[in-house]
Every structure is written in structure tokens, then in C-alpha cells.
Amino acid sequence: MIQEIVINGLINGSIYALLAIGFSLIFGVARVVNIAHTALYMAASYFIYLGFDYLGMSSLLAALISILLTVALGLVCYQLFIKPIREHESAVLIATIALAMVIQEIFLLAFGGNYLGVPPLATGYFMLAGVKIANQHLLVLGAAFLALIGTWFLLMKTRIGLGIRCTAQDREVANLMGINVNREIMAALGISVGMAAVAGAIVAPLSVIDPHMWLHPLTMMLAIVVLGGLGSIKGSFISSYILGFTEAVVVFALPMGAFLKGPIALSIMILVLLIRPEGLFGVSFEEER
Amino acid sequence: MGFIWFYIRKIFTLFKCEVLVLPSRVALLVFVVALLLIPAFTQDPYLLWVLILTAIFSIFAASWDLLSGFTGQVNFGHALFFGVAAYTSGLINVYAKVPNFLSIPLAAIAGVLTGLIVGIPCLRLRGTYLALTTLAFPIILTGLIFALPEVTGGELGISGLDRLSTSRVYDYYITVVLMLVLTTIMWKITDSKTGILLHAIREDELAVRAGGINTTRYKLLAFCLSGFFAGIAGGLYAHIMRTVGPSTLEVALSFQVIIWSVFGGIVSIYGPVAGVFILFPLAEFLRILPKVRMLVFAVLVLLTLIYMPEGLIPWIRNKIEKECPRCKVRSIATRKTCRICAASLD
């Protein structure tokens, strides 16, 4: 039973980590609470469906193209709808909710409310310590670690990363220092949406695609980001696994209460926040006192 | 006799000089009178039904504005107050046979208690942390409701509540008058000393604390007040629908109230009310475009936000009225000088 909990916790955690890191990044850099983040994750799954079922692409090609398309969609949406009102925090919030609704409705209109499926990139399963893991889930594990290492490398070792970090710390000073703040935000957004798209491309094949699929991971993603500390990528990563493991433990220890896995994970988040209001790895921003 | 005549003339002068000079006040007057007179012209049950729900959700949206707009304690899980109150009045009405004129106030008290229970742990949280934490509460409560189907009826909810009144027209008057009274009270609260303090907390909590004011107490007060008004809305909703289910706690409802409020314009109380009165019937009107109904709705909200990030009503108000730079009194935009101090408006 221990090995099942460990492996399932890892899988759950990795799926969440892919979503939460991207969300956390864009919040850290642009202070945008992007509710539409998971809607873009959904968009990626639909693009794969479109490419595979309608245009007859191979599943790998469809996945790659869908990731690119989703990133483009994210950037366009930001330029059109979010940038003009970035100074109004509450308006940005609603705009992202409305944006998510627009994306949902467009897919509902185009594909109907049916549950759809896309083919996995890898079929079959793999035995590890007596536990079956679908090969697709191994991909999820790999992608989560790659994404983490990739973003860490990008943020810490490259010039773009330096710019993003500067912008995250103090946008105005960064601007004064000659950093093109808008370009840095676009770069961060590209990475963030890209990760959501990767998640959509590798998680969706094991699940179902429907126009409301973005709502389910949304609350968990928000909980993870808050638990880890807003804007802290390390925090998001670690708390993804905390909540992922919590869910797995709930399923195994309380099979009758498997539906409670969400509420229990959220309760843990609230308990942690009571002790540490800034989350596990959050820093309290002075300007936000 | 001359005494009475004096007062009538005084009221008339006040009306002429304080109401008719400002388009926003005229609009408010027309709105209130129209709302009260509608049943005299049409008793179409569908129209009244939509307006009843609109009135209930107006109270709900205004209560969100009181907490999140004025005090800056952004609540992403406002449906919690609504749902708790709805379930409270459902449970005590169905199981304990408490009549509805008692169950709705009790639901409001449940809203206040919820405000306390949620408010105390949330006092230490700020901004986005607070927003995202409050989002979790209704979801946890939904889990509890599903875990105790014997009491709560699970996903089916509690049904068989008493009607609010004997006919649709009475229902209409009860909800609309309550809506008018309660939103006026909320508006007055924001105008009072407490309201100004709440507003100050939103702007700069540290400064208020430095001024020797116990901000914790005021923040908690905001949670309780908001819970109270949202609770009345929830109680009314329960008795109008006569079934209380987990849909009263859905994330969608929490988001909906934010959309209404921000669309109408926050930090104003009347903004959210107007937001509901525009958007809720609009969603009904859009039934003529069944397939793209929600799409048009979302796009409209999005476009409004891009062009009027402050919200629709403040935007319109700033177009039709100008604030005097010297005495801060508003005048109609067509005037060149202030109506009070005659200072130039441009």
C-alpha cells in the first residue's frame, strides 16, 4: 500500500506541479491572477483533438503544434485583453475569468458538450514495485521534473531569466534600469502558458476532454499556489506534491471518502495558512502591506 | 395649516434642487418608482420571477461589495455566506417547521456567524492570499454536505420549504422592497464613520492602525455585516426556490457575484446592484441566441472591462456628471460652473 501511495502521490503531484509552476511564474512577474490558466490547459487538449481527429496528424505532431498554438493564444489574449487594464487589479481578475468563459464557450460551440478523447503519446503500462503505472503517467513525471529544471535554469542562468527576476522583484526599478519590462512579462507568460499547454498535452489523453474540464484543476491549482507562497516557484513545486500525496492518502486510507480528496487537501492549505499566512515559501512583499 | 404647507414646499424645493439637478439621482428615482410600479402594469409570472431573482442577487452582490470593494478583503468564496444561509433556512424550515419570517432572519444570523468563523482565520491573510483562501471554504463545505446526505440531502438538497408568500406579486414586493431597504442601509453604512474607516483600511491598513484604530475589529465587522446581508439574500433564495442544494455553494456562483459587481463598478454599492440588474436579465434576454448566449455574455463583460475598467456605472456617472474641483459637489456635465459654489468645472 505504501508504494501505491508514493507512486500515485508522485503522479498527482506532478500534474499539479506543471500547472502550478506556470501560474506562480506569471503571478510573480506580472501580478496577474490568471484564472484562465487552466482554460489554456484545456485549449491545448482541444487543439490536439483538432489536429489528430480532424487533420489526421500523428499524436506527437499534434501535441507539438497544439503547444505552440496555445502559447500564441495566451500571448494574443494578454495583449488584447489584459495589458490595457493591468493597473486595475480587480478588473484583471474578472477579465481572466471572462476570458476563461469565452474560451470555454468557443470550444462548447465548436465541439459540443460531448466528452472527447485524444490518443496517448505512449501506450501500455510499466510495473514498478508491484504497481502498474501507465506509460503516459511516466511522461507526466518526466515532464514535471524537466519543467522544473528548465524553468530553474532559465530563471537563474540566462539573461532573460535575470530580466524576469528583476521585473518580479520591482517592476518600476527594473524599468528604470533599462529592462524592457513588457518583453520580460511576455517571455514569462510564454513559459507559463507553455507549461499549461504541456500539461494539457500529456494529461488529457488519460482523462476526458470537455468544455468544463478547466474548472476541476483550477481550485486545486490555486490552493497549491497559495500554500506554497504566491510567486514562489519552489513553494508551488513542493506544495504540489504535498497536496498530491494528500489526495493519494485519502483515496487509500478512506476509500468511502475518495470524493473528499479535494476538500481535505484544501483544509490542509487553510491550516498551513493559519500558521504561516504567507504560505510555505512566500515572502511578504513590502509594497503589499 | 401653513405649517404643513411649509413642509410640503420644503420637500418640493429639496426635490427640485437636489434630485432633479443630477441625472444619477433622477435615474435612481425612476428606477425605484419603475420597480415598484411594474406589477401594476404587468403580472407576467416570468418577468416577475426574473426580477425577484435579480433583486435577491442584487442584495448578494452589494454585500460582496461591502466586504471586498469597500474594505478590500477580496472574497472569492462569497457563495459560502449565501449557501450557509440558504441551508440554514432550509434545515430549520423543513425539520423544525420554523416559519419563513423567522427562518430568514435566522439565516442572516447564520451568515454573521459564518462571517466570524471565516473572518477570524482570514484576518492574518491579505490580498491574493485571502482571495484564494476564501475560495476554498465553500468547496470544503460542499464536501461536508456530500458526506452527510441524511441531513443535507446530498446533491439533491433539501426540498419542500414554505413559500415566501401566497402569490408571485407578494413575493415580488417582499424581495424588491427588502432589496431597496437593505441596499440603502448598506449604502448608509459605507457613508458612516464605520464605512469611512473600512474604506481607509482598504487604502492603507498600516496607516489606520497607526491612527490608533483596532483594524482587526473593523475587518471582522465587515465580514459579519457582509455575511448578514448575504445571509438574508440566501434565506430569501431558499424560500423562493423552495429547494436548497449544493448549487448555492458552487464556485460558479462566487465568480458570478464578482462578475456582476466588477461589471457594475465596485466601491459604490449601487454599482453591483446595477450590475445585477443589467447582467442577470441580459442573460435571460440572450436566450434569443441560444447557442452563443454565454459567449456573448462573456465577450460583453470582457469588452466593458477593457473600455471601462472602473466598471460601467462609475464610467457613465463620470460622463454625465462632473465633480467640482473646489467643493467636491457633483453637477451635471452640461454645466460650465459648479451648481453650489460657481467655480469653473473645466
Place this chain on the structure above:
Amino acid sequence: MKKSCFLRGVFLALTFCVGACFPVWGAEPIKIGVIGPMQFTQGEGQWNGATLAAEEINKAGGVLVNGAKRPIELVKVDSNEFLSIPDATNAMELAISRYKVDFLVGGFRSEAVMVMQDIAMDNKKIFMGCGAAHPQLCERVAKNYDRYKYWFRVTPINSKFLVKVDFLVLDMVAKAMAKQLEIPKLKVAVVAEKAAWADPIVGIAQQSLPKMGMEIAGVWRPSPTATDTTAELSAIQRAGANIIFTTFSSSVGIPFAKQAGELKIPAPLVGINVEAQKDGFWNATGGKGNYTVTVGTYARVKIDDKTIPFFDKYEKQFKEAPNYTAGTYDAISILKHAIEKAATLDADKLVPFLEKTDMEVAAGRFVFTKDHDVTWGPGFITSVGTQWQDGKNMCVWPYNWEDLTYEGTVPYKLPDWVMEYYKKK
């Protein structure tokens, strides 16, 4: 099916207009409101079933009321009930007081149908439920007959009977397993989504499985909208279950079947899985849902003379097999029958005639119980058990049950990986 969604809509509207207006020019139509979540497959099924019925009736001249043939006019009312209960109530009010419909058919989400039912009863409108299975909807008729007598349920069968069918199908699979694989005592994993309608099924399973000579490996209650059930599946395999007894009505049925197929869990899926009744299931699971067994209302077998013609017509027109929400077809046929007998549209006068309904519809011989529910049993409506066999949803039950086998039923097949797993052992 997906591409031509819009075109199909236009086509339907056109054919319907022609069908509705032409043959019976002038006579005042009977308005039937079809209320349901029209953006979703459930609502689509309700609308499709109703259009089919209306077209058929109108082609034959209409409904005979007091010597005059009156056509049926359908009104599509989107309740949006999955997303918003207030919307559903608005839709109901709209249908009754603005569109002035004479009758209502449809409804799906139990919580919404409760509220919608109340509004219909307030207005004394006959409301034929085609989607919600909760017993409480009909218990209200028993409790307060005068108020709720205008409510009738056409599909699906009451969840109490659904459970019976469910266990009969389970028993059939268990027998097949015991016989083919020689397992002395079967272990059953009970997996039911966390929803009110599933609670009694879990309770009954816990009581009666030991009586049926099976052991319970455990009970799992995932959320109806869960998208990842691998944790549950590995727990089930760890518990050594031989059969997985499912109870799903929501989307969770797809990932569960898909992931079980992907991981080749050595236990067949049996039970209720509403998603598996739909044609889209095969594609949604990418074929991984092969061998999934579910209880359903319609299958292309000869339940009575009406089933296969209805099935073929539906498939031809809408390019998919009918789901139980297409029971609006039966509902309108029943309604027509009663109206013609009663020779009136008056709800109060119609109720006794509806109560006396005894006719063959596509789902079988239809008789209402005294609570206005569907009568279940051999010779009445039995429901069917279907299994996905290599891309086709085949009827596998009733198969020699109470001497009943519908023409066209095929034997149940065990999944090949289950066979392999036990052969290796």
C-alpha cells in the same frame, strides 16, 4: 457527428418546419416544451427524441382531439441546469408563462428537476420526466397526490429497479467468470460516484453481495467529475478484486474505464456507466473502454415491435444511437395516446388517462405505477445490459433471464487480458 453539428441543426429545423406546418395547415398546434441542458448531449438526446416523435405524429396528420387533427409544435427550452439552477427555473417560467406550452418533457439533473417540478406543479402543467432517476421525484406524487399528480416519469427506471437490473447483470458476469476461470469465491470492488442516487446502490451492494456468494474487496467513492482515477484503480488491484462493480452517471465513467483498460486491471467492469451508453464512449476512451458493461434503456434488439424501427430511424437521422434521454420520444407517444383517448388537453382530465397508459413504446410495454413511475419487470420495461464489443455496443442482458431473451442479444464476453491474467496463474 461533430462536424455537422450546425448543419444538422439547420437541417433539423427545416425538416421540422416542413414536417410541422405542411400536412395539417391551420389547425392550432399542441405546444410541447422540451426542457433540458441543450448544450449537452443529455439535452440533445431529449430534443432529438422529441423531434423524431413530433415528425412521425405530424406526418400522420397530428393528434386527434375532439375530431380535429392538431399538429405538435415543439419548443426548445435550454435549462442550462448543469451550470445554474436559477437559469433552470427561469427557463421553466419562460416555457410556461411566455411560450405557453401545454406540456413539458425533459429535465435531467435531480436537484434542478426538483425545483422545475415545483414550478410545473404550481402551474398545473403535465411534466413528463425523461432523465432524472431519483425515487424522491415520484415519492412526492405518493405523498401529496393532489399537488404532484401532474408529474410522470418515462425514463429512466426508478433507481430501485435500476439496482435490481444492475445486480442481475452483475450476477450474469460473475457466473461467467466463475465458470470460465474457475474462481471459487469472487471478490467485488464496489466503485460508485459520490452522488445521492448512488448511495442506496452501495448500501444494497454491501448487503446482498455476500448473499450472492461474493466477497467485497472494498468500496470506493470517487467524485463524479474526477478526471484521474489511477489511485483508485491501483487500490482496487491491490485489494485483489475479480470484478469491478461500477455506478457512474457522470464524466468519471470515461477516465475510469479508459485507465482500467490502459492499465489492464484484471477485473471486468460491470454496472451502471451512463457515459458508456453513448456512442461517443468508444472514441472518448480511445477503444480502451472495450468490454465495459453498462445498464441502459435502449439497445438494437427486439424488445417489442417499436424498438428496432425507432433505433434505426434515430441512428439514421442523428448519426448516433439513442441514449435514455431520447425517452422524450416515448413520452410524446404516451402523451398522444392519452390525449386522443381523453379528447382534451386539460391537465386535470388527462391525468387519469395517463395513469391508465398500457402501450408498447420503444423501451418495452409501458405502464405507470400508482406513483407515476415506470413499471419494471419481465413483460414490462426491463431495461437492458449492454457491452462494448470491439467498437459496438451490444445487448448482453436479458439473456435467458426468466425465459426472456430479446432477439439480437449476444453472449457476454470476458476481456482478453482478464482471461490471460488468470490463465497465467
